[in-house]
Amino acid sequence: MALNCSADLKIGLSHVLPVASDSPIFTATARMGTITKALQLLDFFSREQPEIGLSQFQKLALRDKATVYRHLTELVDNGFLEQDQHSRNYRLGPAVLRLSNVRESTDPLRTTLDPLARQLSRRLNELVHVSVLQGDILATICYANHCSAALRVSFDESELLPLHATSSGYAVLAFGPGTVVDDVCAGKLQSFTEHTVTDADALYAVVNETRQRGYSLSTGIKEDGVASCAAPVFNSASEAYGAISVTFPTVRGSHNQLLTLTSSLLATARLATVQTGGQLPDGLEAVWSATDQISIAV
Amino acid sequence: MALNCSADLKIGLSHVLPVASDSPIFTATARMGTITKALQLLDFFSREQPEIGLSQFQKLALRDKATVYRHLTELVDNGFLEQDQHSRNYRLGPAVLRLSNVRESTDPLRTTLDPLARQLSRRLNELVHVSVLQGDILATICYANHCSAALRVSFDESELLPLHATSSGYAVLAFGPGTVVDDVCAGKLQSFTEHTVTDADALYAVVNETRQRGYSLSTGIKEDGVASCAAPVFNSASEAYGAISVTFPTVRGSHNQLLTLTSSLLATARLATVQTGGQLPDGLEAVWSATDQISIAV
């Protein structure tokens, strides 16, 4: 059971990058069920690639064309995809809207966090996004980019983020369910830049550092020239279920800028926690308040 | 292929009602892939049932418990479900939020229609919902209920609606893709009340009537005492891809009330069509304008 799980989870990471292409044989060895294979097809969609054709899917997923085709048609039959009549391309279908609607109507997570993200982005003039823990990766559920500067981070890259290479990931690793850190460290830590933490011990160190600071900082761990800081958002058990992050070009990451930024970030995270029915862990409130004091002094 | 399709589609209808229980053998005969079986589990969630346990799933889906369990865990692994730690119940996961976000960011369907629904509901003081065609059923993607009367329709029943037994369905059948009417008529027309149209010819008649009127009317076809009228929303090819409907107790369906109601409904549908990049078919604009004239006169 534990073995199956970790196998599945490794797969989850693979398509954060287009595909780990090394040896086609090795990728095939990893066990995963039909359902997983089909659902992973959905993960290839993104903002700049809202429509995908059969052949393109086959290349992305490195699977047999016939298999992909059957999976696609079955997804279409269930409304998770719809097919353009003349281009024959596939795009996400109405079922995802319906389901997210059902979920939001009983537990309005995005509905409450989205305004907070917008507000924060507007105040800081930087990219903000909100992600929640899903297995051992992060799923971005909303974002806001009110940055008006010429140099800005164009987010539109990936909606699935690795925990070990994003500031949001750091925050969740530090304050989330205890098992996650170990799970992630047990797996392979894919390298994105030369600053990506690929060593388990080093990652543990970063996590500890983050715990003491109360929020996370990172520069160039996923993409060069991009810095980010993130604060955890807690559930009622005072476990981080997600994080709010601010992402900006490293050149705008001066000491003073960072302080004002984190002040707003922490305030937003506090709000987010409260508004989603969560509670900050005991020690943290003091740490966050101290940070506020410093930033006010500056 | 055509056979497979229609078979799959019939399945789609089955879980509008809990389950067509007749003969367990017969339900098992219907061919459907693993993916479909797994995805259909997601359809059992609704507003009043946001959490479902394993055994309950098994009863609802009439499938083997082990199978259901494996499907559920695989859905959890992919973030489509999440499991409560102590109750062990399942609920919809963050993946649906992420995917709907991806879709909305390139084609903001719900984002644009939701405000219109709210506005209409507020004006009319009745339940409004917006549904889109998905195969041969309707998926409700948003709704609004600003009804303040003591007697009101509590929508929270089903987010998947049959085309032959809802006013929205009538509207889509009348103005949607030509094949849909035939597909639906070819299938079994499940009866909900004594007013449900279960005869194919009768349904064709209703559809024709709806075409001439320009919008649909219904009373008690899915539930007794509930009336509804709906207007189609069109895509750029002037085909209805969905509908906006107003649902109310039959006692509030007097002639005058209906006229003012349809006037607002048609205006909203026109807006919805335009704002989602669609276009009204040639003849319809005149019909809708005429309706407006009548209502103004009243």
Next chain:
DNA sequence: CTGATTGGTTTGGATAGTGAACCGCTTGGT
């Protein structure tokens, strides 16, 4: 015309999913 795309379809052989029975646990009635 060829050749290289595209989306879609067929085939037998092997893999991956199935379901009856089973397990350990908690619940609740007596």
Next chain:
DNA sequence: ACCAAGCGGTTCACTATCCAAACCAATCAG
């Protein structure tokens, strides 16, 4: 205390299902 019924979860032989490679038909470029 007891037993029975319910729960979530697991096992394993069987076989239905899916996979891979090859094949179609249509389109487009040169």
